[in-house]
Structures are given as C-alpha cells and as structure tokens.
Amino acid sequence: MNRGRSATGLLDSPVTAAPSVPTMARVAGVGTAVTSTSYSQRDLLDRFGITDPRIRSLFLNSAIERRFLTIPPAGPDGQPVPEIQGELLAKHKRIAVDMGARALQESLKNAGLDLSQIDYLCCVTTTGFLTPGLSALIIRELGIDPSCHRVDVVGMGCNAGLNALNGTAAWAVANPGKVAVMVCAEACSAAYVMDSTMRTAVVNSLFGDGAAAIVVTAPEPDQAAPEGPRILSFASHLITDAVGAMRYDWDDEQNRFSFFLDPEIPYVVGANAERVVDRLLSGAGLRRSDIAHWLVHSGGKKVIDAVRINLGLTRHDVRHTTGVLRDYGNLSSGSFLFSYERLLGERAVEPGDHGVLMTMGPGSTIETALVQW
Template identity: 45%
Template sequence: MSINKESTFISPGKRPRIVSIGTANPPCKYTQEEVAQLFGEKNPRILQFFRSGHIKTRHLYLPELVNGIIPEESNQQLIDKHFNGALELGSLAINESLAPLGLSPYDIDFFCCLSTTGFLCPGITAYIAEAMKFRNNVYRADILGMGCNAGLNGLQHVTALTHVNPGKLGLLLCVEICSAAYVYNDNLYTAVVNSLFGDGVSAALVRQNDSDTWEKGPCVVDFESHIIMEAIGAMRFELDNNKLSFYLDKDVPYVIGANVEKPINRLLGRHNLKRRDIHHWIVHSGGKKVIDAIEYNLGLTDYNMRHTLSVLKNYGNLSSASFLFSYKELKREGIIKQGDLGVSITMGPGITIETALLTW
C-alpha cells in the first residue's frame, strides 16, 4: 500500500500518523548465562550461542523449575503461556499507548493484532477486546504466521484504514511470546532459537487528524515489500515431537543482505530520495549477523543501527514487536526534529523484507 506513489517532496500532508506507542515484557529478566544454566545445557557447541555477547538479557516466561532445571512443557502449557502472556502484556502495552492521549480502549475504532508464536480461536483481538472493554463494534483483524516482518505488514493495514477514515483511531498490536515456541533438544538450529528470541509486545496508535503535530510521532508516507521466493524454506515452523519448532537457515543473513537494497531503492526512488537523506533508521533486531548484513549492504553504521543493537542486547529478537521497541529507543533520545525522514525495515519468513518511509 502506498499513500502517494508520485511524491517528490515529502511533507506530512493528509497522512496517517503514529501518534503513540507502548511496549511490555514479562517481569522476569534473565542473562544469557542464566538461561543456559536453567536449560541444563552442557553441549559446548550449543553453549557458544548463549555466549556470543550480542545479547545480554532477555525477558521470558519460563515455567517453575524442577530440580533446578526448566522442565519440558506440554503443548497445552505452551498454548496457555501464549494466551496468558498475550492478555497480560497486550493490555499493558495498549494502556501505555493510550495514556499520553488521555484515551481509553473504548475510543479504538480499528484493532489489528499480529502473532506468530501461538494460535488462538477466537483470536487475540476478541479476548483483549472483551478483557479491556472495547466497543462491541470495533473493527478487528488477526494476522498470523507472517513472522518477524509482520509489524510493517500490520502497519500497512492500520494505515490504510485510518487514511480512508480520517479522525478514526487505529491500534496495531504485535504479540510475540517466543518462549511459547521453544523446544528443548540437542539440535543446533533449536539452540539458535532458544538463545535468540525473547518475549515482548508492542502497540502503536495511528490516526489521520489535522490537529496532531509532528511531536506526537511520524506520518507514514509509503511502503515497499520484497519477497525472496527462492528462499521460502529458510525460515519456517516444523513439527518436533508434536510441537512447533522454528527453523532458521544459516544463510538467512546473507540472503537478506544481498536483497535489502532492492526494496529500499524502490521505496526511496519513488520520492527522489537517497539513503543519505534519511535521518533515522528503525530496524528489526533480527540478530547480529542480520544487522551486520543490512549495515554493510546499505552503507550504514552501528550508529545508524544503535537503537536496533540496543534492543537486541537488552531484549533479544522480539519478532514482529521489535521495530516499535527500536522506535521507542529513538524517541527516548529526544533528537527528532520537524522535517526529519525515517525508514523502517523488518525481515522475516518468505524470506520477506518490508520497508516503510516516515516523516516528522
């Protein structure tokens, strides 16, 4: 979806704006060393993933220990973990996003929720709408299975709805209880997942309203997508002992790096922009090798990616929720100026690269 395909001068104009965000994590935070210990991990090849240094801590929902070790969780326990975490963290993130605007859940007109780490029917939107007392005519959409890139796919949906309904309030909620997709075995790809992903939820409120100023947040200008179909199996769920286990191919960073210029060049080219014109880069914290590949191929630096690297260090990979955590880090710095331009990038299964152009 693009709001303006022919723009050569970027101004906020009549565009949807991200007016507030919220984030939430489980209360328990663990170092990588603590997690490896709790898993009872002794395999030196697996332990190296927990000792890489790029991730220091993660917030996780872990079960009660048995003899000092995390027990194997049943399918039902994993489903319950996802459900309970979605409601607890989803409510916290939504309330945090509503508070600065003085609004309540009753004010939300459109509600889009994303998740790849669990399946519920009714969907998360229904359970949260009931728990938080949304209006019973709120428009709802649950997007499942798109993976780490899904945050920008969901933002496309909410942006499109608010663009054609000026003044209406849209909510994007990214729910990723990644520990509900952990499997414990001696496979190296399982160790990568268990050492990389954390639990977290992020929320964004979007509306198109002339009274909202740049201080509230960026206008969403345009989107561009790119799917690398020849690598469709490089990130996927598989069944392992009747549980869903996430598989990551070792070549994922290189495939993303080799292709990331394509959607970025198309996105910026439509607006006569170059990479040097972009003030802020808001990127999914997909892992250090993925971040390095994006940096190298786009000519960016660790400074450009400092918010992404900070999220990776303190939370791990939060899947679709992570890009809003990165944006929160940028907001906290207090350096954004009126007229600044930003690009957001999310990457995930497909292999898919999603991009968005923002302006303040």
C-alpha cells in the same frame, strides 16, 4: 469549473480550486511491555544444564545480554519441566493477552487518548494460535467497545509488524478522525523446543517475550495533527528462492511446533536489502543519505550486521536496533517498535526528518516503511 459574471455582465476568469492535500496517517503514540522475569544468557545455559561448548559459545556470542522469558519451574532433576503443546498454547494466550493489553494502554497514554476512543484494533502474533484471536480477547480484557473494528494477523513472523501497519494506516486514511491501534504480542516462551540440536540452539539463543503497540490516526482537516511522523509509503520484497529459510512448522520428534532459521539467512537478507530500500526511497525522490533515522528489526547480530554493511550504514545508525537486541533479544514482530520508542526517548528527531522502518521474516520477506516527522 466555476465562472461568474462581474458587474459589467462579462464573465469572470475561471475559479480554480486549490489542489487537495492527500490525507496521510500519522503515528500518535507507541507503547511496549514485557514479562516479569529476565535472564542473562549464562543464566539460561545454567538453568537448562547446557554444557555443549558449541551451544554455549552460540549463546554467549550473540550480542544479547538479557531476555525476558517465562520458563516453567524446575522438576526433581533440577531442569525446567517440559511443556506439551497444549500447555504452550495456554501459555501463549495468557502472556500475549497480558503483554498486549499493557502495551496498548501505554500507547494510548502516550497519545493522550483512552480506551473509549479506539475504533480499530489489529493484533499480530506468530508464537501461538488462538480462536477467537488476540483482538477479541484484548477487547474483552480491557472493556473496549465491542463494536470496535478488528483484525488478527497470524503466522507472518518477524516481518508482520510492518505488514499489519500498512493495513492499519490504510484503514486510518479511509476513516479520517478515527483511532486505529496495532498490537504485536509475541510470547516466544510459548514457542520453544528443548533439545540438544544446533537447530534448536540457534532459535533458543535469540528470542524473548515482548509486546508493542502503535496508535495511528489520519486527522480530519479541522483536527490538530499528532506530533508523530506521517507514514508516507511502504515497500516489500519476497525472496522466493528462500521461502523455507525461516519457518515455524511441526516437529514430529518433539510433537510440537518449532522454529527453523537457516544459517545463511543473514546473508540472504543482507544481499536483498538494497533492492527494497532503494525502491522505497526512489518513490519519494530520496537517497539513503537523506535518511536521518534507521529502525531495523533486531533479528540477530549477523542479520543486523549484514543489513548495515549492505546499506552502507554506520553502527550509530542502528544503535537502537542493537540496543534492543542487547536488552531484550529478538522480540519478533514488535522489535522495530521497541527501537522506535528508544529513538523518541532520545528527543533527537527534528521536523522534516525522514526515517526508514525495516523488518525481516519468513517468506523470506523484507518489509519497509518511509516516515517523516
């Protein structure tokens, strides 16, 4: 406490420092990218010669119209040529680096920044394993400063975008004035198994290729803040009773990795959504009715419906999520950023609006974040 003497020699009143305003990370820009070729669900059924009425019904009633995929050329029998695990890993590397680099450049463009200003790069993927990771490969591909700090988040699945954003935002807060970028690059075409089982059909009816990037910064006091929202807080919930309900593991029969989705997972996620969302909001003194924008992972029609019903949301509330599912399928970790991009395109956000970001994935885990414009 500082005390000074007045002209009379008496002590002045204590000088109280103004309360400090906590530094918060802000979203400065977002960008997305997909592969070059898209297919309707009927195109895919015909291309792979799938005639089983149960599987055809699964594809055609998925609320997905088109997905971007990278399918191998047809063999002598007219069917796409099978790919061994090594070929799939090579495909993942090629597609993920290409999409990730393009999404990153788009996010910087939208933030009014360039590659030379990146100080931290976090890359997220589950659809393939690389060493060195995507961060190193994208830094080399784009000529980013080799001294850039970097981290790779691998294997966390569809929820990983918010897990990584939590760490990226924390880095930005610890380094005011610097630029952090998170990239989610999922080459789901490199994680497919082709057989006649319903386990495989559920997965193959959902996923598409896509990458999304987000620029995060915590401005210094004398810096102008970006127009994007402040990232206020995160909340997470691990459903321990359903750890194996969503997984990516080795298939001995196919001699490759494959996804598994338990048919009950939409209802498990829905039943636990209220707990984590209410915890997220109560920390800020908010209720669900205070949230103007809901950006939920496009995990699948049943997942979206289960979350919507359990949280008391309208179809309008999740319009971006259902639109992304319709046009791209499930894009894994970057799906929620495709929804965020659509929200910005509407130009409907008002200063002071709150938004909730939500992702779901293996663990089974629900991740959430609270933002405010």
